[in-house]
Amino acid sequence: MTPVLDVRGASIPARLRSTALRLDAGELVAVIGPNGGGKTSLLRGCSGIDGSAESITVAGEDLRAASPARRSHLLGYLPASRDAVWPISVRDVVALGLAVPDARRVDALISSLELESLAGRAVDRLSTGERARVLLARVLAPNPMVLLLDEPLSNLDPYWVLRLLGLLRGIADGGVAVAVALHDIERMTAFDRALLVDGGEIRADLSPSAMLAGREFARAFRIERAAAGWRLSSPAGRRSSP
């Protein structure tokens, strides 16, 4: 099976070592790693935002040679930042995701993310969690074949964490490759595959259950399983400090 996203030799000086990444259609992939380990750099490098890459293709098409309108159908990138400066309405922000206006698509996204009551409000006056949903709707709007989402679940209340995981699963089932940078490792079990990013490279690429049990995971995060949840790993098991 040919991957939907095929990235070769993506690197960002001092942040991401030369990395290859392949995502298949229908895959829901968790990207985990300690703070500063390179999760965001991996997603940015694979989106062609920063650094350089030998090749980035989506369904065989060269991403970086595509026009902006075409690119929005190939790959959608959601940054972790929720900043909004301008008083643009929620509906208009979602519509910004579309190169060609499509009011029905905007309506559908507004209803699936339950933004109806906010649709006319200015996005810079919303709470961070509300803004997170609006910005997600923007990246979903053009139906991209690949979604690279940086921390889409942070700032959300538990209802929305579960709703979004369900929504992303539905999108992946529709043939989209979805990679999600995660902070909450407990959520990893909802994914098909997990990538551990640390020190600017992919350290492990396993199923979520194998990842949680693996040594790389314990070493990168410096924690281990305890009776109820997690505890700091014993000094011997921790990574020796450089």
Added chain:
Amino acid sequence: MKGAGALVGLALAAIAAAHLFLPLGPVLALHRSDPATAELLLTQLRLPSTLLALGYGAVLGMSGAALQAVFANPLASPDITGGSSGAALGAVLAAYWFEVSGPIALAACGGAGALVALALLLTLAGRNAAGATLLLAGLAISLAAGAATSLVLALAPSPFAFYDSFEWLMGSLVDRSLPQAATALVPAAFCCLLLLARSRALDLMALGEDVLASLGYRPRRIAIEVVALSAIAVGACVSVCGAIGFVGLIAPYAGRLVTRGHPGRALLPSAAIGGALLLLADLAVRFGPAGRTIPVGVLTTVAGTPLFVWIVVRMRARVAA
């Protein structure tokens, strides 16, 4: 949308016509006694000033809107970021020290001065600076450029430098010729067209630079292009008319009200509003005390300051919220 555009065009034409013909009394009186001179008054004296008011106002509105989009900051106008004062310094330096007298060369020096000021702002504050940082850096640059302009005039070889540049420094549209107007407005119009070509990218910049880059645009290059185009457009106008304050701040603010907050789509409405504002301000100045000319820049600054304070207060409220 087309209808609204036509309506705005008509309103702008009406304001421009008012600027050209009012006050009507002297023109009509002259026309009865000496039609040829009346015609000359209109085409050689009033027309350049009407074109400059419309064009310079439009340049201030559009470049203000573009700079605000790039800096993601509603306070980033050509004057408050130091661009206009830099242009004034460039033109004064060229005119009084290097004896540059050709209008095109002067316009180029104005553009260079604005470019240096805006480049300095980019390095001092950075493009993603918080509102206050940008404001302080811009303030420092305009104060320094203002002081340097005074110094250049004080030490100029000509003892009358201060006296004969005062009106120009304050921003004035009177007694300009058609070739002078062309020197300012032809390069400015060219830059404005290039700015307009970037309006979709500036709209998307509202989603953040990473999103813009993920769509294949180059945010850093767009920012540099916008800064350079704005500097050239404003610099050319400043070299002919002096620095005119606050139009570049107010017009984009009003322009974004028209486009419901979209910063890139606001370029054209901001230009129309800027043109209308400067025409009206210059018209108002004509009805001042007889025998005295109030530089139009003084009026725009006096009228614009309260709005500036209001935007600052609103920004402070949002930061606190």
